[in-house]
Amino acid sequence: MQRFANERVIVQLALLLVAVALYASTFGQSFSSSDLAQSPMFFPRIVLTLWIGLSLIALVQAVRTQADVAPIASWTRIAVVLISALIYTNVIGSEGFFLPSVVFALICLPAFGIRKPFIVAAFALLVPGVLVALFNHSLGMPLPTSRFTYMF
């Protein structure tokens, strides 16, 4: 069971399925050119066919070789950093740059092992603050601001 349900196999299988789904999506669409080489899907189909073939080989290799990927040292840390980074990049557009950056730093620094509250707070305020000052006031290319104030 371990042979088929490990990270390597799952990722390779996911890559294969994505390629197959994308390939399937190239059919059933109408384009202005009926000429094969000038069809907008001509080149992507070649690329996707190669992608499918290569991911099939990689999948077989992953099943046959028992080598495992590097172990995750702390699932909690990677989960916290990954999820907070994804939420962070998602909310900047609506909540502004400064506040999400402060919150992200407040979450990320302790996750990486910084425990002193003063250092965490100072860093979390200072780095985004300097960037807002630089972009908004020096470079003249404002970063998104929050719904509470136009300042940051």
Add this chain to the structure above:
Amino acid sequence: MLSSLPEAIGILLSLEGLLVLILGTVLGIILGAMPGIGSTVAVAIVLPFTLTMGQAPAIILLLAVYAGSVYGGSIAAILINTPGTPQSAATCLDGYPMAQRGEAGLALGWATVASVIGGLVSAVVLIFLAPQLAAVALEFGPIETFALILLGMTCIVSVSTGSVVKGLMAGMIGIFLSTVGGDPILGEMRFTFGNWQLFAGFNLLAVVIGVFALSEVFIRASNKITTVSELVAFNGIVLPSWQMWKGRLRNLTKSVAIGNVIGVLPGTGAATAAFISYAEGRRSSPNREGFGKGEPDGIVSSEAANNAVTGGALVPTMALGIPGDAITAVMLATLTLHGITPGPKLVEDNPTLIATIFAGFFVINLLLLPLGMLLSRVAAPILRVREAFMMTSIVILCAAGIYFVRGNPFDLLVMGGAGVVGFLLRRQGVPMAPLVIGMVLGPTLELTLRQGLILTDGNFFAFFTGHPIALVLALAALGALSLPIIRALRGGAKT
């Protein structure tokens, strides 16, 4: 190009030019000295900020960060036995033992002089070789260009780290990503699934920063937190005297030559050059017995070669528009964003820009000596900065930088997604350089293939029967692709 030299020197001596040269080199040395950041991440972090600049200063800034970071890696390698960049891994072997016996300053002195000489010679190689190569490539039509890109891609994959299958797959994913959005000939939308944000395709910079910088943060988060290493006693750089160079010049010359040759080959990179040069030094140096125990020739072999790669790697990038590695792919992307199309036409159409880039690259390598001497004292305490601060800063800086490029929050989502995908793929040993190079070269590959098919009435085999250059390039591509397979079969037969 020579006639444009006075104008190029004028640009470099302007306030903006000087600032970019000095600040870029300083930033490169400091970022390169920080273990784990590496040249690619350093260039990726700086990249969005270049968009406020003109074409020449933007490229000069990136070149300065690139050359500076390759040198900066040696500071961490010698002082804390942790290479700041993969290119400096071989420097640890002799640099740290030398530092342990109280000669850290001299070890950094050997590294600095070797880096400067390697970089300067590579700048000369770039200046003389790139225009010649570009002149040959000017004769290329779409079919030859298609075959050339194919060769470049296969070279990159066949020598990239990890399995060839995974390298090729990464290349295909990159090429596919480049097809999202408008079709280059008819303009019809592909793979947008009704999302108007994808009409212009994926933002290349967002993908590059995601797969290199953000995924690096996730990888660090998944590993054990590294403790701050102990610094050895260090009181500034001590340059080796002329007498000390006696009997070592041959090794230096050989290392510089190895770095330049490897740099010109697409896909190899500075780390490979440093290790090959180190191995050659260990084999042929008159001081080979001391290798691994703090022998200056070991430091010279590694540092001269890795800095000599920088100019060499720019030759195919500038002359042919084919990036040699991930860093030059990022630079190629920047050139495109600035409205410059790298390739044979660039040398002909923009002689001032090319002269500025070449002259600037030479000056950057000269600047490594004084700035390296000044900054090594500053960079040493930076080596003690904890990983947590570096990683958090990288995410925040990347977010600000990516938003800065187009002011589009969708690019931030792309960066986040690319970071997660990059993290998952890198854990499986899938190299990221072919993905980025595929994304950069994909549009040209598609365009030249389709143009070629129009020229040959849809007959793909006519690509090679009527075009001898394309045939040679295609055969070379086939050879490059079969090389790792033959190597694997031989390895299998031996065992």
